[in-house]
Amino acid sequence: MNRRQYLIGAGTGISTLPLVSSSGGATGHISIDIVETNAPLEGGDLLEMTAELENSGSADERVDLDFLIGEDAVMVGERTVPVGAGETRTVDFLQFRTYPVRGDDTFPVRLETGVDTAETTVTVTGVDPCDAQYTYPDRSQKLTVQPETTIIFEVDAELVQQQGSTHWYVDGDYVTTPAGPWSSTYFADVGRELFTHTFDSTGSHLVDTAVTADDGNTASRWEVTVAEDGLEPPTVDATRPTSRELAADETTTLELDVSSAATELDRVVWWMSQSDVILGVSDLTGSSDTATIQVDGGCHTCQIEAWVIDENNMHASVSPWQFEGFGAGDDGENGGSVTVRIQGTNSPVTGGEVLEVDATLENTDTSEVTREVALVVGNNPETVDTQAMTVPAGGTEQITLVFETYPVKQDDEFPVRVETGESTAERGVYVHGTES
Structure with missing residues (x-):
C-alpha cells in the first residue's frame, strides 16, 4: 500500500488518543509499551516515539522490534534490541517522517515484538x-x-x-x-x-x-x-573546445550550444567537480542559445559539469571537459563518453543496514567503453564500492552499488556520489538512528 493513501486522507481528530498496550493473547516474558510520542504534530514533522521493553525472564534476550504505521500496517522500521534478564529497557529513536497532508489525518502506529504488541493513534494536522x-x-x-x-x-x-x-x-x-x-x-x-x-x-x-x-x-x-509524447528535456548540440582535456594552469573559454524543442531555455549552471564549486551561471534566451564561461584553470582530475535547464526546470547534465592529469582517452578502453544518473536508492535505512544505490550508465560514443564505477559516501568522501562496467556503443547499463551503513544512534543524513571519471551524480540519503 502506498503510504500516501492514509496520510493524505482528511481525518477529524486533532489530538492523540490514550496510549494503549495489548498482548492480544500472546504468551512470553517480553512485553512492550509505548510510553511517549510527540503527537499531535504537523504534516512534514518527524514522528518520534519512546517505548519500553520489559524482560521478565531469567535469561538475556535480543528482541526483534518492528515499527508499523497505518490501518494496513506498513512497516517503516525494524530493530534488534538487547534486553537483560529482569530488566526494562527504554527504546528511543523510533521515528517516521510524516507526509505534508493538507487536511488533518489520524492513523494508528504499532510496535510488535512477535509475542507482544503496543499501539496508539496519532494525529497529523494539515499544512x-x-x-x-x-x-x-x-x-x-x-x-x-x-x-x-x-x-x-x-x-x-x-x-x-x-x-x-x-x-x-x-x-x-x-x-x-x-x-x-x-x-x-x-x-x-x-x-x-x-x-x-x-x-x-x-x-x-x-x-x-x-x-x-x-x-x-x-x-x-x-x-x-x-508519457512517450511528453516534452523533451533540453539538449547540448555542440561543445567548444572539442578536445576533452583542459590545461590545469591556463585560462580557457568554454562554450555550449544548447537547444530545447519543448520550451524556452533558462540557464546553464557550471560546476567543477571534486572541488564542489559553482564556477558561474549563464542566462539563456529563446529555444536555442550559446552559453559561455571563462575558466582560469582547475584542479588535476577535476571535470567541468554543466547543468542545462529550461523554463520548466527540465534538466540535462553533461561533462565534456576534464583538466589534464585524468588520463581519459589514452587508450581504446578509456575512450568514449559515459554519463551516470542515480535512478534511486532504498533510503531511508536503519543504521547497520545495507544502503543500495541504483544508477544508469549511458554511453554516447560510437564505440564500446569500460569504466570503473565508484560509490563515494559522506561529506568527507570515502569510496565504499567499485565495479567495472562495460557499456555498448550508444547503449545504457544498470548498476547497483552498496554500502553497509554504520549503526548510528541518532538519525544521519549524508551525500552519496556515483562516479565514472568523467561523470558524477549525487543524491542525499537518510539513515535512521539505532541503539547498539
Whole structure:
C-alpha cells in the first residue's frame, strides 16, 4: 500500500488518543509499551516515539522490534534490541517522517515484538501551501514529460531561511532532506534549495516538499505526468573546445550550444567537480542559445559539469571537459563518453543496514567503453564500492552499488556520489538512528 493513501486522507481528530498496550493473547516474558510520542504534530514533522521493553525472564534476550504505521500496517522500521534478564529497557529513536497532508489525518502506529504488541493513534494536522513565488518550476503547470526526464525542483532560500528545512517526497514516500556539498553550494550561490528527480515510469506522479519550522510548516506540490509524447528535456548540440582535456594552469573559454524543442531555455549552471564549486551561471534566451564561461584553470582530475535547464526546470547534465592529469582517452578502453544518473536508492535505512544505490550508465560514443564505477559516501568522501562496467556503443547499463551503513544512534543524513571519471551524480540519503 502506498503510504500516501492514509496520510493524505482528511481525518477529524486533532489530538492523540490514550496510549494503549495489548498482548492480544500472546504468551512470553517480553512485553512492550509505548510510553511517549510527540503527537499531535504537523504534516512534514518527524514522528518520534519512546517505548519500553520489559524482560521478565531469567535469561538475556535480543528482541526483534518492528515499527508499523497505518490501518494496513506498513512497516517503516525494524530493530534488534538487547534486553537483560529482569530488566526494562527504554527504546528511543523510533521515528517516521510524516507526509505534508493538507487536511488533518489520524492513523494508528504499532510496535510488535512477535509475542507482544503496543499501539496508539496519532494525529497529523494539515499544512497550507507556501506562496507560489518561492517554488520552481511553476506548480500551477501540470507538466507532461518523456520517460527518463530529469526535473530540478527548487524552493527559494528566503522561504527556507524563514521556515527551517525542506523534506522531499515522491508519490507519497519520503525520499530525502537535501544534504552534501553540492546542495549547500547551490543554496549559497544560487539562493535555492534543490531536489533533482528522474522520472522513469509512465503515468502520473506527485512531488511534494514540506518546509518545516518551529512556528509552523508549509508545503508545495507538483504534478508530473510521464508519457512517450511528453516534452523533451533540453539538449547540448555542440561543445567548444572539442578536445576533452583542459590545461590545469591556463585560462580557457568554454562554450555550449544548447537547444530545447519543448520550451524556452533558462540557464546553464557550471560546476567543477571534486572541488564542489559553482564556477558561474549563464542566462539563456529563446529555444536555442550559446552559453559561455571563462575558466582560469582547475584542479588535476577535476571535470567541468554543466547543468542545462529550461523554463520548466527540465534538466540535462553533461561533462565534456576534464583538466589534464585524468588520463581519459589514452587508450581504446578509456575512450568514449559515459554519463551516470542515480535512478534511486532504498533510503531511508536503519543504521547497520545495507544502503543500495541504483544508477544508469549511458554511453554516447560510437564505440564500446569500460569504466570503473565508484560509490563515494559522506561529506568527507570515502569510496565504499567499485565495479567495472562495460557499456555498448550508444547503449545504457544498470548498476547497483552498496554500502553497509554504520549503526548510528541518532538519525544521519549524508551525500552519496556515483562516479565514472568523467561523470558524477549525487543524491542525499537518510539513515535512521539505532541503539547498539
